[in-house]
Structure formats: structure tokens, C-alpha cells
Amino acid sequence: MDARTCLVTGAGRGIGAAVARRLSADGHRVALTARSGDELEALAAQLPGPSLAVPTDVTAADAAERVFGEVERAWGPVEVLVLNAGAGTSAPLPRITDADWQRMLELNLTAPFRMLRRAIPAMVDAGWGRVVAVASVAAKRGEPYIAAYTASKHGLLGLVRSAAQELAATGVTVNAVCPGYVDTPMTDGTIASIAATTGRSVEQARAALERRQPTGRLVTVDEVADAVLLCVASAAITGQGINVDGGAVQS
Numbered sequence: 001m002d003a004r005t006c007l008v009t010g011a012g013r014g015i016g017a018a019v020a021r022r023l024s025a026d027g028h029r030v031a032l033t034a035r036s037g038d039e040l041e042a043l044a045a046q047l048p049g050p051s052l053a054v055p056t057d058v059t060a061a062d063a064a065e066r067v068f069g070e071v072e073r074a075w076g077p078v079e080v081l082v083l084n085a086g087a088g089t090s091a092p093l094p095r096i097t098d099a100d101w102q103r104m105l106e107l108n109l110t111a112p113f114r115m116l117r118r119a120i121p122a123m124v125d126a127g128w129g130r131v132v133a134v135a136s137v138a139a140k141r142g143e144p145y146i147a148a149y150t151a152s153k154h155g156l157l158g159l160v161r162s163a164a165q166e167l168a169a170t171g172v173t174v175n176a177v178c179p180g181y182v183d184t185p186m187t188d189g190t191i192a193s194i195a196a197t198t199g200r201s202v203e204q205a206r207a208a209l210e211r212r213q214p215t216g217r218l219v220t221v222d223e224v225a226d227a228v229l230l231c232v233a234s235a236a237i238t239g240q241g242i243n244v245d246g247g248a249v250q251s
Contacts, residue, residue, distance in 0.1 A: 001233060005075045007031045009058055010085030012039035018035025018221035019082050019174065019228050031071045034085065051056035053094055058085045059113040064118040077122035077239045080232055083112040083133040088149040090193060101148045108152035113159055129172035132162050132231045137180050157241050163241030167199040173232040173238035181209045183218040213246030
């Protein structure tokens with residue numbers, strides 16, 4: 001594949017950082033955005049190819065315009081957009097506040113929508129583009145105690161599917177990758193929360209999450225990156241939610 005201009009959101013750590021490393025190793029220019037400027041600069045320094053760190057809070061109303069503007073001034077239009085920024089929250093339904101609900105929608109659904117909306121015109125004009133959203137197996141099924149997160153990820157997958165249909169004849173593909181429990185700092189936080197609320201040890205809580213997947217282990221960030229890179233490479237994959245979950249959800 002020709003060298004492309006890529007933008008990865010939530011690139012400071014975990015899945016986003018792994019995807020950025022893989023894109024750079026494949027010869028692409030990689031712009032990185034997240035709230036953590038120090039982490040972005042550290043990652044940018046490690047990448048073998050051209051990199052650009054653009055710290056921002058993707059939930060800000062003007063974030064898409066600011067980030068895309070910086071990338072375009074440096075390298076031209078974004079050709080590969082990886083929508084990885086996201087977070088989760090856990091609470092029984094009666095204890096989910098309006099603020100909790102709104103935060104999940106803003107970060108996991110509205111921010112990706114704004115980034116996607118900003119990317120599409122240049123991709124369509126060029127007749128080539130790749131958009132990959134990192135969703136979750138929670139986009140495919142309901143789970144207790146994560147209603148706000150699950151609703152936002154279902155919405156993200158719906159956005160991907162609709163955009164893919166709209167853009168199918170333009171040379172632009174839009175897909176989602178749907179991981180199960182991945183070995184990341186975000187999952188470490190989930191494990192700590194389970195331990196704190198159930199009285200189990202951290203090791204017991206981690207083992208419980210591992211057992212949720214038939215493979216009996218957490219997914220690695222590189223395994224998620226494999227699926228993202230497949231979507232970038234293929235012109236025939238679009239409108240899909242690709243499960244990377246050790247076989248937990250079969251579809």
C-alpha cells in the first residue's frame with residue numbers, strides 16, 4: 001500500500017498506541033491525538049516513520065476541526081482514520097446519573113461522529129479512504145451494569161454501518177472492530193473496580209474476566225491492531241463489526 005496520512009484518536013496508550021506503531025511500521029504517516037500530551041510525545045518519538053502529536057480532548061465541540069486542521073497543514077488530508085478514543089463506566093441502572101450517560105454518549109459516539117463527518121469529504125474527493133472505529137463486543141449484546149457504555153457502543157456500530165452503506169460506491173470503507181476484554185490500562189481499571197466492589201482480590205477479578213472469553217485469556221492490543229490493519233488494507237471489507245474477543249460472541 002502507498003504511504004498514507006493516518007490519524008489515530010486515543011493514541012496515548014493501549015490499543016491506540018499499538019495501532020499507531022503498526023501503521024508507522026508499515027510506512028504510513030501517523031498523527032496521534034489524545035488528552036495526554038506527554039504520552040503522545042513519548043510515543044511519537046518511538047515511531048519509525050513521520051509522526052505528529054496533537055493533544056486534544058475529542059469531546060470538545062471544535063476538536064475535529066482543530067485536529068484535522070493541524071494534520072492537513074502538515075501533510076494534507078487524512079486518508080486513514082482510526083477512532084479509538086473511548087472509555088467505560090459501570091453502575092446499576094438506577095444509579096446511572098445524567099452526567100454519566102451524557103459522558104458515555106459524548107466520548108464514545110458524538111466525538112467519533114464529528115471526526116467521521118470531518119474526514120469524509122476529502123476521502124470521497126480522493127476516491128479512497130479508510131475509517132475504522134474501535135467499538136466493543138458490547139456493541140453486539142447487552143451486559144449488566146454497563147448500560148450507558150453499551151448504548152453508546154451500539155450507537156457507534158450503527159453509525160459505522162450507516163456510513164458504510166452511504167459511502168460504499170465512493171472508495172471509502174467504514175468498519176468497526178469489536179474487542180472483548182483487552183489487556184490494557186482501561187481493563188486494569190475495570191479489574192480494580194470489580195475487586196473493590198466484590199471483595200475479591202485483583203488476581204481473582206482478572207481471572208474472572210479471562211474466563212469470560214473461551215480462550216481463557218485477555219485479548220492483546222496487537223491482536224486488536226491486526227483487525228484494524230486488515231480493515232485498512234482491504235477495499236472489500238466495509239460495514240462490518242469484526243469481533244476480536246476469543247470467541248465470546250459468534251456472529
